[in-house]
Each structure stands twice: as structure tokens, then as C-alpha cells.
Amino acid sequence: MSDIRDRLARIVSRHATLDVTALGDDQPIGLDSLGIVLVHGAIEDDFGVRLSARDVTPAAFESIGALVRLVQRTQETSR
Amino acid sequence: MSLLIAEHAGLRIRSTGSYLPGRVVTTDELAARADAPLTAAQIEKLTGIRERRWAAPDQATSDLAIEAGRTVLDRAGVANVDRLVVGTSSPDHPIPACACFVQRGLGLAPAPAFDVAAACGGFLFGLDLAARSILTGDERVLVLAADIRSRLIDPTDRGTFALFGDGAGGLLLERGPVGEGLLAVHLMTDGEGAEAIHVPAGGSRRPTTADTAARREHFLKMVDGPRVFLTALEGMSQAANTLLDAMRLTFDDIDLVVPHQPNRLILDRLARYLRIPSAKVFVNVHRTGNMSAASLAVATDEALTSSRLRPGANVLLVGGGAGFCAGAALIRIPGESK
Numbered sequence: 001m002s003d004i005r006d007r008l009a010r011i012v013s014r015h016a017t018l019d020v021t022a023l024g025d026d027q028p029i030g031l032d033s034l035g036i037v038l039v040h041g042a043i044e045d046d047f048g049v050r051l052s053a054r055d056v057t058p059a060a061f062e063s064i065g066a067l068v069r070l071v072q073r074t075q076e077t078s079r
Numbered sequence: 080m081s082l083l084i085a086e087h088a089g090l091r092i093r094s095t096g097s098y099l100p101g102r103v104v105t106t107d108e109l110a111a112r113a114d115a116p117l118t119a120a121q122i123e124k125l126t127g128i129r130e131r132r133w134a135a136p137d138q139a140t141s142d143l144a145i146e147a148g149r150t151v152l153d154r155a156g157v158a159n160v161d162r163l164v165v166g167t168s169s170p171d172h173p174i175p176a177c178a179c180f181v182q183r184g185l186g187l188a189p190a191p192a193f194d195v196a197a198a199c200g201g202f203l204f205g206l207d208l209a210a211r212s213i214l215t216g217d218e219r220v221l222v223l224a225a226d227i228r229s230r231l232i233d234p235t236d237r238g239t240f241a242l243f244g245d246g247a248g249g250l251l252l253e254r255g256p257v258g259e260g261l262l263a264v265h266l267m268t269d270g271e272g273a274e275a276i277h278v279p280a281g282g283s284r285r286p287t288t289a290d291t292a293a294r295r296e297h298f299l300k301m302v303d304g305p306r307v308f309l310t311a312l313e314g315m316s317q318a319a320n321t322l323l324d325a326m327r328l329t330f331d332d333i334d335l336v337v338p339h340q341p342n343r344l345i346l347d348r349l350a351r352y353l354r355i356p357s358a359k360v361f362v363n364v365h366r367t368g369n370m371s372a373a374s375l376a377v378a379t380d381e382a383l384t385s386s387r388l389r390p391g392a393n394v395l396l397v398g399g400g401a402g403f404c405a406g407a408a409l410i411r412i413p414g415e416s417k
Contacts, residue, residue, distance in 0.1 A: 033238060033304035034125050040305065041348060050352075053309035061305075 004047075008067045011042045025065035036061045043067070049074045082325055083210055086262040090210055091255020092410065093157070093219070096150030097248035097380040098143055099132040099367065104229075106130065109241050116237035127343020131244030131368030133229040139171040141180035143247035144225035147376070148185050151221060155251050161217040163192040164208050166201025166224035166372040168401075169231065170194060173281075181223065198276070199339050199400025200266070201226075201372025202248070202379070206396075206408055207264040209252045223249035224376035228369070231278060233298035242342060243299075244368030248376030262409045265322040272310060272403035276301050312345055314405030315397045316352040322395070322407040330355050332393055337382045339398035340364035340374040349397075371400070383410075390414025 009020045012029055015038040020029055031039060040056055043049070051074055060070045106129050110119035123129060134143060144165055152158065163182050170177035178192035197204035202224035209220035225247035234240050252261060278299055280291035291297065301307055315338060323329060330336075336359055338349055343364055350357045361382045370377060375398045382394065392412040399405035 034121075036305040037125070037308050037344065040309070041344070044348075044351075051309075053306055053313055056305050056309050058305075 004068050004071055005064060007046055008043070008064055008071065011039055011046060012064065012067070015039050015042050020064055023064065025068070026063045028062055029064060031061050043071060047071055047075070049078060080267045081207065081265065082321070083207060083264045084262070084325060085210055085214065086326070087257055088214055089255050089257045090213060090261040091253050091413075092260050092383070093251040093253050093255075094151050094154035095248070095250040095380040095383050096147050096154060097246065097377040098146035098150065099246045099377070100134045100138060100143065102133045102135060103130050104133050104244075106241060112234065114235050116235060116240065122241040125342070125344065126242060127365050128241060128368050129365050131366075132246060134227045134245040138227070139180075140167055140169050140225045140227050140247075141171050141177050141184065143227065143245065143373075144177065144181045144223045144249075145184035147225065147247035147249050148181060148221060148223050151223075151249050151251050152185065157219065157251065158186070160187055160190050160219045160221045160251070162209070162212050162220040163187055163190055164195055164205040164220065164222050165192070166195045166197060166205040166222070166376070167226055168196050168198050168201065168371060169226045169228065177225070187221070197372070197404050198402055199341070199369075199371050199374065200398050200402065200404035200406055202376040203264065203396065203398045203406035203408055204266060204404070206252070206261070207266055207406070210261055210264055213252060213254060219251065219253040221249065221251055223247060224372035226371035226373045228299070228371050231297070231299040233295055236298065238301045238304045239299055242369045244370045246367060246370040246373040246377050248373055248380045250376075250379065256413075259411045259413045262411055263322055263326055264406065264408045265318055265325070266404070266406040267314070267318065268402050268404045270402065275303055275307050275310070275403065276401035308345060310403050311341055311399045312348055312352060314399035314403055315339070315349055315407075318399065318405040318407040319353060319395060319397045322409060326409060328393070333359070333395045334392035335359060335361055335382060335388060336395045336397060337361040337375070337378050338396075339400065340367065340378055341369050341400070383412075388412050
């Protein structure tokens with residue numbers, strides 16, 4: 001869990017130029033639609049998963065906690 | 080879903096052609112505007128588009144289509160066709176069809192001429208219609224796709240303002256030898272995404288009024304950018320795979336993939352989704368922008384007239400966009416494979 005969280009925090013920091021280290025898991029990270037597109041691609045590359053269009057909702061990209069749940073859910077269904 | 084397999088029918092691509100307007104609009108120029116919502120660096124990072132062509136103020140969509148159509152006909156040495164299909168979602172007027180102006184401009188009367196409104200899928204949907212027309216009796220069909228997207232852009236909308244360009248392209252399809260030319264076309268539409276990319280006003284749902292103009296409802300709206308991005312990606316990927324499965328081919332059998340050109344980010348990811356090297360994907364979006372239906376038509380012309388394709392090469396066209404619609408077509412270059 002913390003490994004996934006750390007990797008996601010790095011991705012969001014890199015692609016959305018946000019410092020998320022000080023944010024709580026469920027605090028909004030404020031990604032706009034363009035940021036979501038960039039972070040989406042980076043998650044697919046970093047975690048080797050495929051996120052479907054159905055899963056990529058604004059809510060799923062609202063916070064680091066929501067992203068962790070998205071990645072975990074995707075990893076579970078792809079097993 | 081529709082799947083037309085015509086490998087034993089003989090649908091020759093006699094010629095192709097395209098036209099880009101003369102005015103080059105660079106990303107730097109767009110970003111320098113006072114109301115620009117993104118910088119040039121941001122635009123290039125997000126779209127990969129460095130420049131696009133915009134039509135002159137006195138040019139309408141049919142003017143672009145006529146230029147492209149003239150090239151197609153001249154290259155074929157042909158003066159008449161049995162049918163003219165124009166894929167566009169930016170016709171000169173609501174009535175009549177853009178194809179009527181194109182037909183007049185090219186001197187193709189009395190061939191039936193009509194539009195296909197399938198947004199970015201307009202070229203593939205027109206190609207499918209042309210193939211079916213020849214299979215049921217036509218000898219020769221001119222398929223064009225043309226769009227002037229620059230007039231539907233809201234310059235303050237960060238999601239769309241830098242994406243689009245204008246252009247036209249097409250090809251002449253006719254009866255020909257079996258085993259080459261157009262071998263198959265696959266189309267699909269999912270109307271659940273009908274409002275994801277749309278122009279809210281100006282149609283029968285919300286006729287044009289002073290109020291709709293004041294509310295900027297005649298510009299193209301992309302309601303949920305990430306969903307559009309991924310649906311286009313998934314649609315093109317699915318369409319390509321469905322067509323190849325039906326033809327019992329794999330991507331190892333494909334020499335070049337020519338996709339619709341929405342933006343560079345989508346094209347890079349498309350190569351990953353299809354598990355093919357980027358070098359196998361034809362890209363011109365960096366210098367044309369997204370030209371809606373015209374994108375795939377122009378890319379097809381540029382790809383088929385380039386020297387990179389050997390005789391017998393298999394070329395896979397893939398497209399998708401508003402609607403949501405998606406499709407793919409398989410073309411084999413004439414001549415024996417070496």
C-alpha cells in the first residue's frame with residue numbers, strides 16, 4: 001500500500017507539478033482534465049496496468065487515496 | 080457493429096489526394112494571444128502539435144474538398160464518377176449537403192452526391208459506403224473528407240483551442256483486381272457518448288438564437304476530456320483488433336498503421352495499446368493538428384503516396400471520435416510482396 005502510494009505521489013508530483021507529500025490521502029490534489037490525461041498515462045506505464053475509460057472518472061483522480069484504490073482495483077481485476 | 084470483408088471483390092484505390100490551406104498557424108502564435116489558456120510549451124507537451132493550417136476567411140469546407148478532389152481525379156485521369164461521398168461535420172450550410180457544392184465545383188453532375196456526418200470517423204464511414212456502392216453496381220466512387228474545425232474553436236477553452244486544423248483529402252475507389260486495394264472495413268458507434276464532444280446549439284434541439292450565441296454554444300465542447308481521450312484510444316484499438324481478427328491477421332502482418340490524428344499523446348499510447356513500434360504508426364498531427372474527418376483522409380494520401388510502402392504491403396487505417404464512433408480499414412498495396 002505505501003509503495004503504491006509513494007509511486008503515485010511521485011507520478012502526480014512529476015506530471016501535475018504538485019507537491020503532494022504534505023497532503024493527506026483524501027485531500028484533493030486538484031488535477032484538471034489535462035493533468036488527469038498525463039497522470040493516467042504515467043500510471044499505466046509505471047504499474048503496467050490498463051485503466052479503462054469507464055474507470056477514469058474525476059472522482060478516481062481526486063486524491064492520492066482515490067488513485068491508490070483505482071490502481072489496487074485494476075491490479076486485482078487483471079490478475 | 081458492421082464488418083465488410085471484400086478481399087475477394089476487387090476494390091481498387093485508383094488514386095488519392097489531399098489539400099491543406101495555405102495559412103500556417105503555429106503553436107507559438109496561438110499561445111501568444113492575450114486570452115490563450117495555455118503556454119506554447121504546455122500545448123506541445125499535451126498535444127505534440129507545433130502547427131496547423133487554417134482556412135482563409137473566404138474559404139468554406141467545400142472549397143477545400145474541391146481542391147483535394149481535383150487532385151484525386153487528376154492523378155487518376157478521370158473526369159466522371161458514379162457517386163460522390165463527402166465526410167464532414169462542418170458543411171458550408173445546414174442545407175444543402177456540402178457534397179452538392181463539391182459536385183458542382185468538380186463538374187461531376189449528375190452523380191449522386193451527399194454528406195456523411197460521422198465527425199472524425201467521416202472518412203472511414205464514407206469509405207465503407209463507397210465500397211458497398213461498388214459491390215452493388217457502381218463502377219467508381221469518389222470519397223472525400225473535409226472539415227474546417229478552426230471556426231468551431233472557442234479560443235478560451237483550454238481543452239480544445241489548440242487542437243484543431245483545417246484540411247481535406249480523399250480517394251477514388253473503383254472495381255479492380257482481387258486481392259489488392261480495399262480489403263475490409265469495420266465500423267462501430269456507441270451513442271452513449273453522443274454529448275461527450277458536441278456543438279450544443281444550432282441544430283433542432285437548440286436552434287440558433289441571440290442567447291445561444293451569447294452563451295458560446297456554437298463552439299465545440301468537450302465535456303469530459305479524459306473520457307474522450309480514453310474512449311478514442313480504446314475505440315481505435317478495439318476496431319483495429321476486431322478487423323485483424325476477422326481477417327486472420329496480426330500486427331506482424333501490418334506494415335503501416337495510419338490512424339486518425341487526434342493528438343500526439345493518443346498516437347503514442349495507441350502504439351503501446353496495439354503493442355507495435357512507434358515507427359509503424361504514421362504521424363502528421365504535429366504539422367496539421369486534428370482536422371476531424373479530414374485527418375485520416377490526408378494521412379492516408381500522404382502515407383500511400385510516400386515511398387515507404389513496398390508492393391504487397393498491408394496498411395491498416397484506424398479512426399474514431401465524436402459519437403462515439405470508431406472504425407478500421409485494411410488496404411493492400413498493389414503488386415507482389417517481395
